[in-house]
Amino acid sequence: MLLDDILVIDFSQFLSGPSAALRLADMGAQVIKIEKPGTGDICRQLYVSDVRIEGESTIFHAINRNKQSYVADLKQAADLEKIKQLLSGADVMMHNFRPGVMERIGLDYASVKEINPGIVYAELNGFGHEGPWKHLPGQDLLLQAASGLTWLSNNQQENPTPMGVAVVDIMAGTHLAQGVLAALLKKSVSGKGALVQVSMFESILDFQFEVLTCYYNDGRQLPVRSAVNNGHAYISAPYGIYKTSSGYIALAMGNILVLAELLGCAPLKQFTEPASWFNKRDEIKQILAGHLAGNTAAHWLGILEQADIWCAPVMDYDQLVKEEAYRLLQMEITVKTSNGLSVKTTRCPIRVDGKLLSSAKGAPLLGEDNEAIDRLFGLRD
Amino acid sequence: MMDLPLEGITVLEFSQYLSGPSAGLRLADLGARVIKIERPVHGEAGRKLSIKNLWVDDSSLLFHTINRNKESFAADLKNPDDIALVQQLIAKADVLIHNFRPGVMQKIGLDYAAAAEINPRLIYAEITGYGTDGPWKEKPGQDLLLQSITGLAFTTGNRSNGPVPFGVAIADILCGSQLVQGIIAALIRRNKKGIGALVEISLMESLLDFQFELLTTYYNSRQQPQRSESNSGHTLLGAPYGVYKTADGFIALAMMDIGALAETIDCSGLQGFTNDQAFAERDRIKALLAAHLPAQPTAHWLEKLQQRGLWAMEVFDWEKMTAHDAYRALQMEQPLHAEGKEIITTRCPIRINGRRLLSNRPAPKVGEHTEKLIREMNEVLK
Numbered sequence: 001m002l003l004d005d006i007l008v009i010d011f012s013q014f015l016s017g018p019s020a021a022l023r024l025a026d027m028g029a030q031v032i033k034i035e036k037p038g039t040g041d042i043c044r045q046l047y048v049s050d051v052r053i054e055g056e057s058t059i060f061h062a063i064n065r066n067k068q069s070y071v072a073d074l075k076q077a078a079d080l081e082k083i084k085q086l087l088s089g090a091d092v093m094m095h096n097f098r099p100g101v102m103e104r105i106g107l108d109y110a111s112v113k114e115i116n117p118g119i120v121y122a123e124l125n126g127f128g129h130e131g132p133w134k135h136l137p138g139q140d141l142l143l144q145a146a147s148g149l150t151w152l153s154n155n156q157q158e159n160p161t162p163m164g165v166a167v168v169d170i171m172a173g174t175h176l177a178q179g180v181l182a183a184l185l186k187k188s189v190s191g192k193g194a195l196v197q198v199s200m201f202e203s204i205l206d207f208q209f210e211v212l213t214c215y216y217n218d219g220r221q222l223p224v225r226s227a228v229n230n231g232h233a234y235i236s237a238p239y240g241i242y243k244t245s246s247g248y249i250a251l252a253m254g255n256i257l258v259l260a261e262l263l264g265c266a267p268l269k270q271f272t273e274p275a276s277w278f279n280k281r282d283e284i285k286q287i288l289a290g291h292l293a294g295n296t297a298a299h300w301l302g303i304l305e306q307a308d309i310w311c312a313p314v315m316d317y318d319q320l321v322k323e324e325a326y327r328l329l330q331m332e333i334t335v336k337t338s339n340g341l342s343v344k345t346t347r348c349p350i351r352v353d354g355k356l357l358s359s360a361k362g363a364p365l366l367g368e369d370n371e372a373i374d375r376l377f378g379l380r381d
Numbered sequence: 382m383m384d385l386p387l388e389g390i391t392v393l394e395f396s397q398y399l400s401g402p403s404a405g406l407r408l409a410d411l412g413a414r415v416i417k418i419e420r421p422v423h424g425e426a427g428r429k430l431s432i433k434n435l436w437v438d439d440s441s442l443l444f445h446t447i448n449r450n451k452e453s454f455a456a457d458l459k460n461p462d463d464i465a466l467v468q469q470l471i472a473k474a475d476v477l478i479h480n481f482r483p484g485v486m487q488k489i490g491l492d493y494a495a496a497a498e499i500n501p502r503l504i505y506a507e508i509t510g511y512g513t514d515g516p517w518k519e520k521p522g523q524d525l526l527l528q529s530i531t532g533l534a535f536t537t538g539n540r541s542n543g544p545v546p547f548g549v550a551i552a553d554i555l556c557g558s559q560l561v562q563g564i565i566a567a568l569i570r571r572n573k574k575g576i577g578a579l580v581e582i583s584l585m586e587s588l589l590d591f592q593f594e595l596l597t598t599y600y601n602s603r604q605q606p607q608r609s610e611s612n613s614g615h616t617l618l619g620a621p622y623g624v625y626k627t628a629d630g631f632i633a634l635a636m637m638d639i640g641a642l643a644e645t646i647d648c649s650g651l652q653g654f655t656n657d658q659a660f661a662e663r664d665r666i667k668a669l670l671a672a673h674l675p676a677q678p679t680a681h682w683l684e685k686l687q688q689r690g691l692w693a694m695e696v697f698d699w700e701k702m703t704a705h706d707a708y709r710a711l712q713m714e715q716p717l718h719a720e721g722k723e724i725i726t727t728r729c730p731i732r733i734n735g736r737r738l739l740s741n742r743p744a745p746k747v748g749e750h751t752e753k754l755i756r757e758m759n760e761v762l763k
Binding site: 001002003004005006015027046058059062128130131133137142144147148149150151153154155158160161163164165166167170171182183184185186188189194197201202203206207208211212213214215216217218222223230231232233235239241243248249250251252308310312313316317320323324325331344345348351354 | 386387399407411412432433434435442443446447511512514515516517520521523524525526527528529530531532533534535536537538539542543544545546547548549550551554555556558559560561562563565566567568569570572573578579580581582583585586587589590591592593594595596597598599600601602605606608612613614615616617622623624625626631632633634635636692693694695696697698699700702703706707708709710711713714724725726727729730731732733734735
């Protein structure tokens with residue numbers, strides 16, 4: 001494995017930090033979750049959509065497979081001492097507490113660096129360490145709201161629309177893992193550790209780097225979503241999703257005149273100027289939407305795919321998992337917890353040397369590895 | 382000049398548009414020397430892809446956004462002399478990235494087996510749309526199409542909206558980010574064990590991974606995610622999770638205790654509901670909230686909610702956001718000087734040892750560094 005012999009001590013909760021640790025675990029690192037007694041990572045209790053596995057939320061199992069759990073009360077001197085011993089031999093420490101919490105516990109970077117100068121210390125928070133929002137909760141939807149992101153999806157007359165996946169948590173976790181890995185690479189040469197910091201706010205701004213750069217340089221005009229079939233506020237027609245007489249199809253960038261010909265849609269032929277494909281995109285999309293409603297998705301895709309037009313069917317999960325192309329990816333794995341529970345989830349998306357990275361180890365029970373870790377690292381009160 | 386973590390690492394980027402080049406950009410910001418290998422004269426296709434018809438020079442503002450802080454080496458990959466030069470570059474490089482469709486690098490003779498023969502320590506990283514195998518491998522790896530095929534379009538918007546795509550190129554950006562993770566992890570192994578690696582990822586696998594919470598819930602319940610009737614925020618979360626209209630704007634409400642919410646905003650209709658009903662009754666609860674919240678401005682609600690410790694936020698657009706001290710404190714903007722024009726763009730979101738990673742170096746012209754790189758190679762040979 002790529003990260004054999006790397007030891008990660010992870011104090012983080014919910015999704016952002018733990019998703020970064022998951023990726024490190026997938027690539028071969030040993031990841032130990034440090035959890036508080038009784039409840040552990042709050043995510044264990046975050047029930048969603050009323051679907052539970054063994055009394056715990058499905059998402060906890062998805063995020064925390066392939067990790068170990070060590071329970072410690074960081075307010076107890078004896079527990080804190082053991083954690084410091086554990087950190088003295090660790091390669092990486094991660095947390096996603098709000099600014100100031102680790103200082104109070106005595107596990108801020110300056111203190112941990114004294115115990116272990118070579119450590120890569122990674123922290124993730126909501127809004128950074130400076131500015132008037134630094135104490136606000138780093139919650140995904142709130143960051144989507146703060147960063148302008150909700151003005152990019154859905155049609156113009158709709159409310160600002162959040163993305164329906166925790167995109168801020170996931171991007172911030174991805175960036176944290178990048179920073180940790182870069183610092184580990186440096187450490188493998190220099191022996192020196194580093195402090196790596198990511199905020200969800202900076203991550204979700206970076207995520208919008210293309211459109212924000214456009215905004216900074218176009219006289220600061222706010223994005224305008226198209227009136228119908230919006231796919232991207234900055235891209236010309238036909239970019240978007242269209243309803244047909246059975247199912248939906250997606251059309252990416254394409255030449256309107258070519259489409260007019262292929263689809264037999266005469267009213268589109270008036271848009272001879274490529275500039276009008278942006279300036280008059282609402283009109284064009286309305287014409288297209290009316291025309292495409294007249295036949296099935298399969299009919300239109302048959303014509304468009306043959307002509308190498310960028311198009312696709314729009315599928316839900318029931319349709320997707322039946323596709324051979326999906327099954328061939330072998331994206332589904334089954335992991336097993338120590339008490340015998342099987343959970344089907346997804347694997348790491350990266351392949352190395354032609355091999356899938358998949359581990360059968362399920363999420364740990366709260367504190368299930370305390371004894372083994374005490375023994376392995378010789379931890380004493 | 383600060384000591385960046387990837388200093389000394391050379392990356393050859395045979396990539397176009399966004400997925401591969403965004404990976405190159407992150408590696409460059411972390412300190413690597415990134416060299417774009419481009420066809421002579423026209424360069425990579427992304428140079429001609431503009432949004433809102435914004436151009437800096439012969440290349441679009443979009444291209445400049447994605448390709449700052451890189452060098453450019455022009456090579457015609459159908460010309461044996463140019464291939465020989467590229468092979469010399471590969472011999473000295475640490476990383477090669479490409480996002481061609483399956484089979485293209487084989488035809489050129491620069492597939493992993495061939496590249497590893499030239500340089501066994503090379504990290505060879507490739508992005509495809511749908512993997513290198515299977516019935517979809519020849520399909521175009523385009524962001525919106527991937528969103529549509531992977532079920533993502535049914536996660537956003539209200540139930541009545543039909544499928545709603547994300548208005549940002551999530552597949553390209555996430556896939557590029559994950560490729561960076563694989564590349565650096567492979568470099569760590571190389572430093573320990575002296576071996577190269579093949580790192581592969583596809584846009585489709587990235588987007589499935591992105592939906593891992595939703596898919597895991599689906600695999601174990603076989604119930605498809607359902608968006609709420611109105612004010613949809615996340616298919617797995619109960620009310621009030623979503624965005625609501627107020628008297629003067631919009632407010633976002635995350636997960637919270639229904640009773641505390643009812644009390645704080647003085648909404649009597651909500652008082653009969655318990656937290657256990659927050660998911661099953663989300664449409665009714667959301668409808669009540671959507672009717673109640675337009676009575677007062679955002680600031681009125683926000684003050685009450687935040688005082689009570691409930692998770693709420695004003696919905697900002699970029700004009701309001703960029704004017705706010707919280708945004709300014711980040712110093713997220715940085716200038717680039719390209720062709721006498723100043724461009725403002727964002728910086729790398731990661732900080733190392735308390736410092737922001739900045740670079741004001743603009744994107745290269747096609748082949749701007751070809752001669753310099755040939756000279757460097759000759760000097761090494763001498």
